[in-house]
Amino acid sequence: VRGWGEASALPADTNFGVLQAIHGWGFPLPPVELCRSVEEMLAVYRAIEMKRASLGYDIDGVVYKVNRLDLQERLGFVSRTPRWATAHKFSAEKATTVLNGIDIQVGRTGALTPVAKLAPVTVGGVVVQNATLHNEDEIRRKDVRIGDTVIVQRAGDVIPQILGPVPDQRPPDAVEFVFPTLCPVCGSHAVRETHPKTGKVDAVRRCTGGLICAAQAVERLRHFVSRHAFDIEGLGEKNIQAFFDEGRIRAPADIFTMAARDGADLPKLSEKEGWGPQSAANLFAAIEARRTISLERFVFALGIRHVGETTAKLLAKTFGSLDALRAAMAEPDAADLRAGDELLLERASADDKRTLHNAIILAKLNEIDGIGDVVAQSIVDFFDEPHNREVVDALQRELTVEAYKPDQVSSLLAGAxxxxxxxxxxxxxxxxxxxxxxxxxxxxxxxxxxxxxxxxxxxxxxxxxxxxxxxxxxxxxxxxxxxxxxx
Ligand SMILES: [Zn+2]
The missing domain is CATH 3.40.50.10190 (BRCT domain)
Structure with a gap:
């Protein structure tokens, strides 16, 4: 609780003295003041509250401590709480302002987050223009509409939040926000998953176009070349980011066309800073060495949500080849149609047909031991997204994806x-x-x-x-x- 750890002999007999000594040894200190009365303490409290916005880190209050260490000793603790120290929190800062709009940000994992765009307002010494609205249910629950006057709160260490609208200040033309079902970055479908056990729908809507979505691209490319996926030596996190930023690699298939394109639209890799003829040749060779890949690694590399190595292997084992897997995801096997399905499909509109197809494919995936509802749904969503199919098409043009081979267990060390x-x-x-x-x-x-x-x-x-x-x-x-x- 004292915050200076264990010491054989303290350099001073007061709290303030010890802190000064520690400071003298070169450690930075937060603002500390020695006070001799309650008035002085409150003056420091108010002074720090004023400085709060310019501190460079968030604080939610101050702590008053008894200065003399011998008195601290005598006062002691109540369970783990010292009697010689007490916190005095700042009040959460609130202000009202107008909600001008709601932007959707797409995170690295594809989560769509609504961000409130506010008429600039000063809250606790800081000008706030953006605040989080968390998710679509939250917007509905709080009944926040665009054009509303809203209450904004900045509570110490958190991002500004919207507490709710001021109902009697709602203009007649305030509009309810319609949460997009397409990713604003890449245009792919954004979906909410259903939790397998609770059956509850996830509060977060996610973009399903991970492989082409610029918001997620770097993260996905990183996964694509990672050790258990394509395992391309020399194509680490830093290089992926650099290649993405300069446009050398934007989508997975670009990795395999990089050598052929070298020097065409961008300077040759060997001329790039930090690279030379040898290192460029090594990277191209490492990429070339992965032009043939096993089906399970390929499926894992796609980064389908919830599809880890185990599920990738199950899919490889079940379908045998990439073509067979894709065919099964594109259209259900005639044998899997239940009585009446055929008639339904005949009469259905294109959209309904797709929905029905997907339901049948989902059921089929669900039959695979080890693949549950949520995983099956992600796989169906992935292949249902045209952008993803294009990415896989492009990869298939560059790669040889080997058919599934059961593990061959060698017996060299059997029993050892x-x-x-x-x-x-x-x-x-x-x-x-x-x-x-x-x-x-x-x-x-x-x-x-x-x-x-x-x-x-x-x-x-x-x-x-x-x-x-x-x-x-x-x-x-x-x-x-x-x-x-x-x-
Ligand atoms: Zn997207």
Whole structure:
């Protein structure tokens, strides 16, 4: 509670003195004043409240403390609350102003957030022009309309909020805000999900055009090239952002046309700052090496909401090939139509047909063990969005997506138990473990008589000693690699 941690001997016998000493050692301090009366304390409170807007960080009040440490000691605590300190909060600042409009911002994950555009108003010393409205339900619940005079609050550490309208100041032409169902950035459909267990509809509406939506593009591209997706070496977060900003890569397929376009509309990559002929050639080679990819990695890379590696693999296993997956998402199998569906489809309008199709596809996905409602719905939404289909089309023109191959478990290490210890230099622990398991071994965390191999890197300690005592087979990382390379 004192805030200076543990000390063997304090540099002063007052709170103020200790803080001054700490300050003298070079640590920055928040504003601290020594007061000798309640009047002085209140004067400081008001002075800080005035300065609050210019502090560079948000505060919600001040804390008064008894200065003498021996008196603090005597006063002590009530449970965890000190009797020698008390907080005095600033009141939340409020003001009224006119709501001129509502903008929709699209976040990095595709969430559509309504932002109130206000006639500028000073709240607590700060001019406020924007305030959050959270989501569409909130707008409806508060019955905030465009043109309304609204109450704005800035409470210490939070973004300005709209508390509600002033009803008797509502102009006759105030209009209710219609929340968009299309993403304002990319025009894709924006949907609200239903929670699988509670059946409640998510308060947040999200853009389904992740792959083409500029608001989400960098995030998605990052995912696309990440380790469990396309795993392109040399195309890290920084490069993705830089390539996106200069227009070198805007959509996933651009990665694979980058070498062919090099020097055409932008300067050659090798001439870009921080790059040279060798590093550019290395990157193009790394990209080239991923032109053929497994179906499950491809599906995972698409970044379909809720579709992680496990679901991607399930889809790959169920449908076998990308073409088969896409065909199944485009139109339901005739065999999956229930009695009456055909007649319905015949009479339906194009929109109704699509809805009915999607319902049948959804049910089909739902039958896959391990795929629930929400996941199935995201997959249907993803492939229902024309923009996403175009992205997949473009990728298919550049790539070979391999048909699903069941895991081939090698038997080289069948029945063996492997323990890794020390620092591995060629791969991470996770990679080493996965590799050993693929070859049929069990990976254990500790050495015992059941251990077959101990792979010891630099810095191996007690495990190495125990293995030697037990007379077990101990290998270096290189020896281990050599052994498994024959698999
Ligand atoms: Zn969008």
């Amino acid at each position: 138990t492997v323990v890794f210890t020390g620092k591995l230099e060629r791969f991470t622990r996770d990679e080493a473990k996965a590799q050993a398991e693929r070859l049929g071994a069990k990976v254990a965390g500790s050495v015992s008589k059941a251990t077959t191999y101990l792979v010891a890197g630099p810095g191996a300690g007690s495990k190495l000693k125990k293995a030697e005592d037990l007379g077990l087979k101990v290998m270096t990382e290189d020896e281990w690699l050599e052994m498994i390379s024959s698999a």
